[in-house]
Amino acid sequence: MKELLQAIVSDLVENKDAIEITEDEENADGVTIFHLHVAPDDMGRVIGKQGRIAKAIRIIMRAGAIRHNKKVMVEID
Numbered sequence: 001m002k003e004l005l006q007a008i009v010s011d012l013v014e015n016k017d018a019i020e021i022t023e024d025e026e027n028a029d030g031v032t033i034f035h036l037h038v039a040p041d042d043m044g045r046v047i048g049k050q051g052r053i054a055k056a057i058r059i060i061m062r063a064g065a066i067r068h069n070k071k072v073m074v075e076i077d
Contacts, residue, residue: 001023001032001034001061001064001065001068001070001072002021002023002034004060004061004064005021005034005036005057005061005074006019006021008057008060009021009036009038009046009057012042012045012046012053013038013039013042013045013046014039014041014042014045015038015039015041015042018037018038018039018042019036019037019038020036020037020038021034021035021036021037022034022035022037023035029071030070030071031071031072031073032065032070032071032072032073033072033073033074033075034061034072034073034074034075035075035077036074036075036076036077037077038076043076046076047076054074054076057074058073058074061074
């Protein structure tokens with residue numbers, strides 16, 4: 001799942017070296033949380049107008065997780 005998030009975000013940002021993804025352990029509800037950090041200049045590209053790109057990233061990640069019988073959440077920091 002981390003690789004999927006990396007692939008999605010790397011196509012959106014200019015500074016690919018600044019992408020940092022951390023993964024929390026599964027919580028009591030069985031949800032794995034991914035924390036996405038990008039360069040401040042690329043934050044707008046990842047979030048998009050009215051959060052549309054961020055929402056799309058979250059939807060794709062949830063759809064990918066369902067294929068592996070998992071639950072994920074993406075937080076953009």
